[in-house]
Amino acid sequence: DPADPADPGPERLALNAARGRALRDAVRRLPGRCPRLLEALLSPQDPTYREIAGALAMSQGSLGPERSRCLGCLRRLLAAEVAGGGRGG
Template identity: 80%
Template sequence: MAAGDGGRAVVHALHALVRAEARAEAQAAGAEAADLEQAVWLRLLERRTGPGMPEDPARWVRAAVRAEARTARRRARRERAYTGGESPADWAGCPERIAVGADERRALRTAVGRLPGRCPRLLEAMLAPHDPTYREIAGELGMSQGSLGPMRSRCLGCLRRMLAAEVVAPELRGKER
């Protein structure tokens, strides 16, 4: 591919062919046509700095698109995308998930312990692993069941404000200064 207008002429001449070939191969390859197109244009650009323009550009485009489609098929067989719909049970044994969960629980319990008044006892009771009912919590804390909801709401609001104040603001970068 020659520099300047010669390169533009080749791109203009091959544009429709690259697009048509990519669209034809994309579905069978399990890839997006635009991704195949982009890969072929990159190959052609690499040829510009390497061996130069192929003798039969149309034949080269067809071969390049098919090669990229084969690569996409191989990649699709090897890779498995993360789906956000996986259940937490799928992650139960994941060491990273266990470590992050432990850190989050530790930070929450520490923050709950710093709350004022009866809030720490109330929220600890509500966070108990055996998932007690409001009646059981009220009996344990010696207070009426009807006051648990409003008190819980105040305690959670206080916890929310405390945790929001502890979140570190991101550093300013670039034009923001």
């Protein structure tokens, strides 16, 4: 009886949960408005750019460039952690 590919199993679920925690932790460590911006952009409430800009007191036109900078920072942070074997602990 082969394993059901739709059933990820406990190991896969644990790995996915750990990856999610690591990603959320990395986002929280980003500089400036990046954590709030990325959390807003990925919010299940799906706010508009106008709503996000208002909440962060920034212009709508600066959201895209700021998002790009934040994602670049996140990419570098995660790459450094992977190269370094993760944070201590």
